[in-house]
Amino acid sequence: MSLSTRGNIFRSLAAAVSLTIAATAATVVSATATPAAAAGTQTVRLTTIGNTSAVTGYPTGWPDADSVFLGSAYEGFTARSFLTWDASAVQNKRIESATAHFHNPYSTSCDPTPWEVWTTGPITSATSWDVQPAWRELEAVSTETSCADTAVTADVTSFVRRAAAAKAVQPTMGLRATDEADYTAYKQFWSRKYTDPAKVPYIEVVYSTGVAVTEPHIDEGSSCVTGANRPVVDTTTPALNILVDDPAVTQVRADFELTALNGTVLHTAASASQASGTLVSAKVPAGKLANGGTYRWRTRGVSAGSAGAWTTWCEFTVDSSLDIIGADDVNETVPEELRDALGTYDQLAEANPDEFGYPDVTGDAIVVDVVTDEAADKAQALADGTLQAQPSTDPDANKAEEAAIEGQDNVAGVDMAINDVTLSRTEIDELRDEVQAAVVSTPALVAADVWKTEVDRDGGRIAVTMSDVTVPAAQALEQRFGDRVVLIDEKNQLPVDQASRLADVPLWRGGARIKIKRPNGTVNGCSSAFAWNITSTAPGMLTAAHCAPDGGTMLSWREQTMGSIPSGSRENYGSNGTVYLPNQKVYRGDMALANASAGIQGRIFRGPVSTTATARVKAMWSRRAQKGDQYCVGGSYFGEICGWTVGATSIDVYSSGKWKRNVVMSRLKTGKCTGPGDSGGPVYTVNSDGSVTAKGIFNGTHGGGSDSYGGEFDPCSNYFTDIWDAYYGFPGTLKTS
Incomplete structure (x- = not known):
């Protein structure tokens, strides 16, 4: 970064801080119910009752400021912020969704850069950079950024649900930049003490009331599915189970209906009342089911004399020849x-x-x-x-x-x-x-x-x-x-957070650090891109071909075998760079597809290098990349970096003596760059609900200097293979969730 650029950031920051000194009296908008957003739901707006920013070098927080700050503005100035919310309006409610809104008057870069929302411990009078509340749960990552004093949002459904479940009337939220070494990620949001009440922070919560049911399953662990993957039980008297919940009452019950696949009713039952939020079960009596038969069932909750909607039908097969026992047996x-x-x-x-x-x-x-x-x-x-x-x-x-x-x-x-x-x-x-x-x-x-x-x-x-x-x-x-x-x-009892970008485990995700062990014995460190359904029963994983120019074994960073990449047919990299895949006449960038030896899931890791946070992969982009498109790269060596813009498509790049043909290249950019080891990682855009849409497979970086940081005189760019080339070049489709 040049000195002149840093000076501009400092002057902008100084202007922002001056606003905090002239903080005005607080204007608080009460939580009020608005007309229902959809049948059976209502919407309420939550506002803050306190906030502060913790800044490096300052012995106290900034509780009276008209703004909150997050990220690093320049060397020696890094901020994190905490906001306490009035959540009394969502007590005893079922939270369907929640979106936080912050007006963003200043950002050092107008490009999207990621920032995080956490559940933290409470603010105290001692809160400062050196005495921060505990950072307890990462709830959301948003890349929304504004330079025009417009609102940016984050999906904070899990934050509000956690508060409602814990009966926390005044939960505290923490905000911080995902990469606090990236000066382009610095942001200022207006706080509750800003003079314009239309621009103070708020959370719009959609909630429902009444009885609801979740987790229908037959016996321990079996999901509610239909078709070939329906569960099997080894008894003609299984138990039907459902979790029944009504936050407004203490007692609930459930109705059950069991039929043959042709709809003939075989049994109905109504459970006894029990505590709301607990599992309700009904055992099928003897004589209703036959060995070898396939059946279906459904259930609904009942609360205060009012019945909820029936669940979808759940199927199962009886096979008494199987030996299925309980874990305690x-x-x-x-x-x-x-x-x-x-x-x-x-x-x-x-x-x-x-x-x-x-x-x-x-x-x-x-x-x-x-x-x-x-x-x-x-x-x-x-x-x-x-x-x-x-x-x-x-x-x-x-x-x-x-x-x-x-x-x-x-x-x-x-x-x-x-x-x-x-x-x-x-x-x-x-x-x-x-x-x-x-x-x-x-x-x-x-x-x-x-x-x-x-x-x-x-x-x-x-x-x-x-x-x-x-x-x-x-x-x-x-x-x-x-x-x-x-x-x-x-049900699987292993913790879901055991996997990380640096230590992925089955079911495999994209954006993880991997090793490719080549046939000649050398090992390349790269990143995985996206999970891929080669067929309905054959899982796969995408990465870059130059990581496996002659095929090889794909390993997790802890050297657990992920799969194998067949030479020639599932990678397109030769002695001079990109080559044709078999029976094709179009160069398709730099891509490889491993046959996965274990299950996959339609998710990628998001956030810094050490992240455990993942996001679901919603879809492929509806078209090929076009000039002006924005995107993020999720490499495993430099972490998630957003704010890239497509500068050229269908180009050939000559790098390290090899031609990478038909790739997409970004415009030059200052700030944090991608780097070695990110090759093979996912290229994507982030949706408003936190999911991602797949755009490509990362291939390489230009510029940025030895510190992998683009300044005024050494900006950086990168290039990737369009996801549509994987779709046209390899069998199968993107794994989504």
């Missing part, structure tokens, strides 16, 4: 008085995995599975306290058995039974490996969201836990493994 809790004994027998089995299975507890006794007579003799010797170590020339050969011998006192007085089995511990572990390999390579199992496997010690089977036991998933396991697996239907 596998490896039940071991009585405390038997835990040491079981651990000792387990050490003996671990030391001799080819001779033993997995020991278990039945009643008051330890049951030891054995494959050989020698194992039975060892188990009996351990029970008798006479087991001795076998001579060995390797002192580390059998430490587990030595530990069992040392723990013989643990088994004294504990009943032990020997059970002859055919599968050894080694074979069971090999079976588990086979099941796990099938999970990531079988589309039906990927769709069922298998998230856990464990050894069912009672029988030596592999217990496979999935979010939805569907007919295709059950059949896939049964055909390959028969009765050696048992199914558990349970």
